[in-house]
Amino acid sequence: MREAVVFGASGQIGAALLPRLQASGWRVHAVSRRAPVATTQGAAGDAAAVHWLRGDLAHVGGLPAGVDAIFSCGPLDHFARWYAKGTVAAPRVVAFGSTSVSVKQASGDDAERALAARLAEAESRLWASAVAHGAAVTVLRPTLVYGAGRDATLSRIAALARRRGVFVLPHDARGLRQPVHVDDLAAAAEATIAAPAEVVGGRGYDLPGGESLAYRDMVLRVLAALDPPAALWTLPSPLFALAVRIARASGRLHGFGPQALARLREDLVFDAGMAQRDIGYAPRAFTPTAAMLAPPSDVPADGR
Numbered sequence: 001m002r003e004a005v006v007f008g009a010s011g012q013i014g015a016a017l018l019p020r021l022q023a024s025g026w027r028v029h030a031v032s033r034r035a036p037v038a039t040t041q042g043a044a045g046d047a048a049a050v051h052w053l054r055g056d057l058a059h060v061g062g063l064p065a066g067v068d069a070i071f072s073c074g075p076l077d078h079f080a081r082w083y084a085k086g087t088v089a090a091p092r093v094v095a096f097g098s099t100s101v102s103v104k105q106a107s108g109d110d111a112e113r114a115l116a117a118r119l120a121e122a123e124s125r126l127w128a129s130a131v132a133h134g135a136a137v138t139v140l141r142p143t144l145v146y147g148a149g150r151d152a153t154l155s156r157i158a159a160l161a162r163r164r165g166v167f168v169l170p171h172d173a174r175g176l177r178q179p180v181h182v183d184d185l186a187a188a189a190e191a192t193i194a195a196p197a198e199v200v201g202g203r204g205y206d207l208p209g210g211e212s213l214a215y216r217d218m219v220l221r222v223l224a225a226l227d228p229p230a231a232l233w234t235l236p237s238p239l240f241a242l243a244v245r246i247a248r249a250s251g252r253l254h255g256f257g258p259q260a261l262a263r264l265r266e267d268l269v270f271d272a273g274m275a276q277r278d279i280g281y282a283p284r285a286f287t288p289t290a291a292m293l294a295p296p297s298d299v300p301a302d303g304r
C-alpha cells in the first residue's frame with residue numbers, strides 16, 4: 001500500500017485531495033494545526049484511514065521516516081523550510097504554490113511584493129532540497145481557487161451578496177480571470193504523482209481554470225448561482241474607489257487595497273498547456289453552484 005504525508009490537509013485543496021487518495025488506496029498521514037472533527041477518520045493502524053497529526057509545520061511529531069509521496073497543501077514557505085531538513089524521505093513531492101509568485105512580484109504594495117518574494121524563495125529552496133534529497137519535486141501554481149465555500153474571493157463575494165441581495169463593482173472590472181475548482185487541483189496533484197518523475201520532477205506548472213472570463217462576468221455567475229440570485233450594481237470607477245477608501249478607513253473592509261482595486265482591470269491569464277501535456281490537466285469551465293460557494297458545516301464560524 002502506498003503511503004503519503006499531506007500537509008495542509010484541512011484546507012480547501014487538502015480536503016479535496018484526501019478522499020481521492022483514500023479512494024486510490026493510499027494510507028495518509030494528514031497534518032494541520034486543526035484536524036476537522038467531521039472528517040477525522042480511523043487510526044494509524046487502519047489501512048485506508050487518515051491518520052491525523054495536529055501541529056505546526058515547524059514542530060510536528062509522529063511522522064513516519066519514509067513515505068512514497070509528500071503533498072503540501074499549506075503555506076509553501078513553511079513547507080520549503082520543513083522539507084529542507086529532510087525529516088521524512090520521499091521519492092516524490094507535490095507542493096502547491098501560487099500564480100501570485102508572478103502576478104504580485106512587481107506590485108506597488110509592499111506586502112504583495114513580499115508575498116511574491118516569499119513564494120519565489122520557497123520554490124528555489126524546494127528545487128535545491130530536491131537535488132540534495134534526490135527526490136522529484138513538482139510545484140503546482142493555481143490561479144483563483146473556489147469550490148469548497150472557503151476561498152477568500154468568490155465565497156466572500158457570495159457571502160456579502162447573500163446578506164445584502166446585491167454586490168457592487170466598478171464599471172471597468174473587466175480584467176480576465178480563470179477561477180479553478182478545488183477538485184481539479186486535487187486531481188492534478190494525483191496525476192502529478194502518476195506521471196513519470198523525470199517528466200514532472202523539478203518543474204512548476206501553472207494551473208488555471210478551464211475558462212477565462214472578465215471579472216464582472218465571473219461575479220455575475222456567482223450572483224446567479226445564489227438562491228435567491230443577487231443583483232450586480234456597477235458604479236463609475238472613481239465613485240467605487242471612494243466607497244472602498246471609506247469602507248477601509250471605517251474598518252468595515254479589510255485587505256482590498258489600491259493594488260487589488262487596480263487589478264480588477266488587469267488580465268491575469270495563465271497557460272495550462274504544459275500541465276495538459278505532462279499530467280493530462282483538463283480543468284472544468286466556470287459553472288459555480290450555490291453549494292460550491294457556501295461554507296461547509298464543519299468549519300467553525302470564525303473560519304478556522
Ligand SMILES: NC(=O)c1ccc[n+]([C@@H]2O[C@H](COP(=O)([O-])OP(=O)(O)OC[C@H]3O[C@@H](n4cnc5c(N)ncnc54)[C@H](OP(=O)(O)O)[C@@H]3O)[C@@H](O)[C@H]2O)c1
Nearest residue numbers: 008009010011012013032033034056057073074096098145
Ligand atoms: N486559495 C486560493 O485562491 C489559492 C490560490 C493560489 C494558490 N493557493 C495555494 O494553495 C495552497 C493551499 O491553499 P488553500 O486555499 O487550500 O489553503 P487553506 O484553505 O488556507 O488551507 C491551508 C492549510 O494549511 C494549514 N496550515 C496553515 N498554516 C500552517 C502551519 N503553519 N503549519 C501547518 N499547517 C498549516 C491549514 O490548516 P490549519 O490552519 O489547521 O493549520 C490548512 O490545512 C497554499 O499554498 C496556497 O497559497 C491558494
